[in-house]
Amino acid sequence: MHWLFGDQLGPHFLAPGDGGPGRDTPVVMIEARSVFRRRRFHRAKAHLVLSAMRHRAAELGDRVTYVRADTYRDGLDRAARGRPVTVHHPTSYAAVRLVRALPNVTVGPPRGFLVPMADFAAWADGHGGKRLRQEDFYHWVRRGHDMLMDGLQPAGGRWNLDHDNRQPPPRGHRVLPVERPYRPREDEIDDEVRRDLDRWEKDGDVSFVGRDGPRLFPATRTEARRALRRFVEHRLTTFGAYEDAMLAADPVMSHSLLSSSLNLGLLDPAECVESAEAAWRAGRAPLNSVEGFVRQIAGWREYVWQLYWYFGEDYRHSNELRHTAPLPDWWNDLDVTAVRANCLRTTLAQVRDTGWTHHIPRLMILGSHALQRGWDPAAVTDWFHRCFVDGYDWVMVPNVIGMSQYADAGRMTTKPYTSGGAYVNRMSDLCGPCVHRPGDRTGEHACPYTAGYWAFLDRHRGRLAGNQRVSQPLRQLDRLGDLAEVRRQERARGDTPP
Numbered sequence: 001m002h003w004l005f006g007d008q009l010g011p012h013f014l015a016p017g018d019g020g021p022g023r024d025t026p027v028v029m030i031e032a033r034s035v036f037r038r039r040r041f042h043r044a045k046a047h048l049v050l051s052a053m054r055h056r057a058a059e060l061g062d063r064v065t066y067v068r069a070d071t072y073r074d075g076l077d078r079a080a081r082g083r084p085v086t087v088h089h090p091t092s093y094a095a096v097r098l099v100r101a102l103p104n105v106t107v108g109p110p111r112g113f114l115v116p117m118a119d120f121a122a123w124a125d126g127h128g129g130k131r132l133r134q135e136d137f138y139h140w141v142r143r144g145h146d147m148l149m150d151g152l153q154p155a156g157g158r159w160n161l162d163h164d165n166r167q168p169p170p171r172g173h174r175v176l177p178v179e180r181p182y183r184p185r186e187d188e189i190d191d192e193v194r195r196d197l198d199r200w201e202k203d204g205d206v207s208f209v210g211r212d213g214p215r216l217f218p219a220t221r222t223e224a225r226r227a228l229r230r231f232v233e234h235r236l237t238t239f240g241a242y243e244d245a246m247l248a249a250d251p252v253m254s255h256s257l258l259s260s261s262l263n264l265g266l267l268d269p270a271e272c273v274e275s276a277e278a279a280w281r282a283g284r285a286p287l288n289s290v291e292g293f294v295r296q297i298a299g300w301r302e303y304v305w306q307l308y309w310y311f312g313e314d315y316r317h318s319n320e321l322r323h324t325a326p327l328p329d330w331w332n333d334l335d336v337t338a339v340r341a342n343c344l345r346t347t348l349a350q351v352r353d354t355g356w357t358h359h360i361p362r363l364m365i366l367g368s369h370a371l372q373r374g375w376d377p378a379a380v381t382d383w384f385h386r387c388f389v390d391g392y393d394w395v396m397v398p399n400v401i402g403m404s405q406y407a408d409a410g411r412m413t414t415k416p417y418t419s420g421g422a423y424v425n426r427m428s429d430l431c432g433p434c435v436h437r438p439g440d441r442t443g444e445h446a447c448p449y450t451a452g453y454w455a456f457l458d459r460h461r462g463r464l465a466g467n468q469r470v471s472q473p474l475r476q477l478d479r480l481g482d483l484a485e486v487r488r489q490e491r492a493r494g495d496t497p498p
C-alpha cells in the first residue's frame with residue numbers, strides 16, 4: 001500500500017519511481033481526529049484540509065482505503081494489517097519520527113519541492129559557515145533548474161527587480177484595479193465536512209477559532225489549476241509592483257492565493273514557475289511581476305523548506321531575544337472588538353474571517369506586533385500554524401522563528417523585521433482613519449507600532465549594536481528626547497489591545 005498524507009494530494013505524489021507506488025498500488029489515507037484535538041485550529045483551515053482529503057479520496061475511488069481513526073497509528077493498523085507500506089517523506093519532524101518508528105513502512109524521498117535535501121545541504125555546507133543568503137540560493141536554483149534564464153544569464157539581464165516592485169498602493173484606489181481571484185464553489189463534500197465539524201464541536205471533542213464561511217481556497221487539483229490559470233492570465237501583471245502594499249478594503253490585491261494549494265500538494269512549484277515564465281515569454285506579463293513571483297516560489301518557499309531541515313529540530317526552540325511573554329486571550333481568540341489600531345484590527349479580522357492575509361500583514365503587522373511586545377516565539381509560531389489555512393510546521397518554523405521573530409539572532413535574516421507606523425502609513429491606507437497617529441511616539445494618539453519600535457530597539461540595543469543594518473536607527477534612538485516617556489508608556493501598556 002502507499003500512504004498519502006493530507007498534504008500529498010496532487011498526482012505527482014502517486015507518480016511511479018523514486019520511492020513512489022506502482023501504477024495500481026492500493027492507497028491508504030488516514031483522517032486522524034487527534035490532529036484536531038492537539039491544537040485549536042482555524043475552522044476554515046480544518047475545513048479546507050478535510051475537504052481536500054475527502055475530495056482526493058473520492059477521485060481515487062476503489063483504489064483508496066480512507067480511514068477515519070483516532071491516530072495515524074490506529075488508522076494504519078486497520079488499513080494495512082501488517083502489509084508493507086510506502087510513503088513519501090512527510091513534511092514535519094514529528095511525522096518523520098512517526099513513519100520511521102512504524103514497522104513495515106518504507107520512507108521515500110519528498111516530493112513537491114525543487115531541490116533534493118542533500119543537494120541543499122552540500123550547497124549550504126559549501127558556504128563554509130558563512131551566513132546563508134536567500135538571494136544566492138535563489139540564483140543557484142534558477143541556474144540549476146533553468147528557470148527564467150537566457151542561457152547562463154538571468155532573463156532580461158537582471159536577477160533582482162525589487163527596485164521596480166514594492167510600491168505603495170496606487171493613489172485614490174480603495175481596491176487594486178485588477179480582476180478578482182478564482183474562488184471555488186462548494187459541493188456536497190463540503191456540506192458533509194461542515195456537518196462533521198459542527199458535530200465534533202458540539203460534542204466538545206475539538207474546538208476551533210475563526211469563521212468557516214464559504215470555502216475560499218481550492219480543495220482539488222482541478223480547482224487549484226483554475227486558480228493558477230486565473231492568476232497568471234489575469235492578475236500576475238500587477239503582482240510585482242504592489243506585492244508589499246496593503247489596502248484595507250482589498251486584502252488580496254494581486255497576490256496569487258496559491259500557498260494553500262501548493263502546501264496541500266495540489267500544485268507543484270515547478271508548474272507555477274513555468275506558467276508565469278510562459279506568460280512573460282508570450283508578452284502577457286511584465287518581467288518585474290514574473291521575476292517577483294518566481295522569487296517567491298523558487299526562492300522563498302524552497303529556501304524555507306530547506307532551512308527547516310537544515311537547521312535541525314532544535315531550531316524551533318531558538319529564543320535569542322529571551323522573549324517569554326504569553327499571547328493574550330484577545331489575540332488567541334482573534335477577538336478584534338477591543339483593538340483600536342486600525343492596521344491590527346483590519347488584519348486580525350481578515351485572519352478571523354478567512355485564515356489568510358498576504359505576507360506584509362503577516363510580517364509587518366502581526367509578527368511585528370508580537371516581536372515588539374516580546375511574546376514567546378514558540379507560542380507565536382503555534383498561533384500562526386493554527387490560524388492560517390496554509391500553515392504547516394515546515395513553513396511556519398523558519399518564517400516565524402527566523403524571519404518574523406528574529407529568535408535565531410540572524411541565521412535567516414540580516415535584521416529584525418519590525419517598523420514604526422511610518423512604514424505602515426507609506427505602504428497602505430490603514431493609518432488615515434486610525435485613532436493613532438503614525439508620527440506620534442507618546443501621548444494620547446501615540447501609534448503603538450511607532451512607540452513599540454523604539455521600545456524594542458531600546459530593550460535590545462546591546463544585542464543589535466554590532467548589526468550594520470540597524471546602526472542608523474540605533475543612532476536615532478540615542479537622540480530621542482522622550483525615550484523615558486516611551487519606556488514608561490510601553491510598560492503601562494502591558495497586554496491591552498493597542
Ligand code: FAD
Pocket residue numbers: 254255256257258259260262263293296297300301302304357358359360362363367384385388390391392395396399400403404
Ligand atoms: P504570493 O504572494 O502570491 O506568493 C506566491 C507564493 O510564494 C505563495 O503562494 C507561497 O507558496 C510562496 N511563498 C512566498 N513567500 C514564502 C515564504 N516566506 N515561505 C513560504 N512560501 C512562500 N507561507 C505559507 O505557505 N504558509 C505559512 O504558514 C506561512 N507563514 C508565514 C508567516 C509569516 C510570519 C510570514 C512573514 C510569512 C509566512 N508565509 C507562509 C509566507 C507568505 O506570507 C505566504 O506564502 C503568502 O502570503 C501566501 O499568499 P499567496 O499564495 O497569495 O502568496
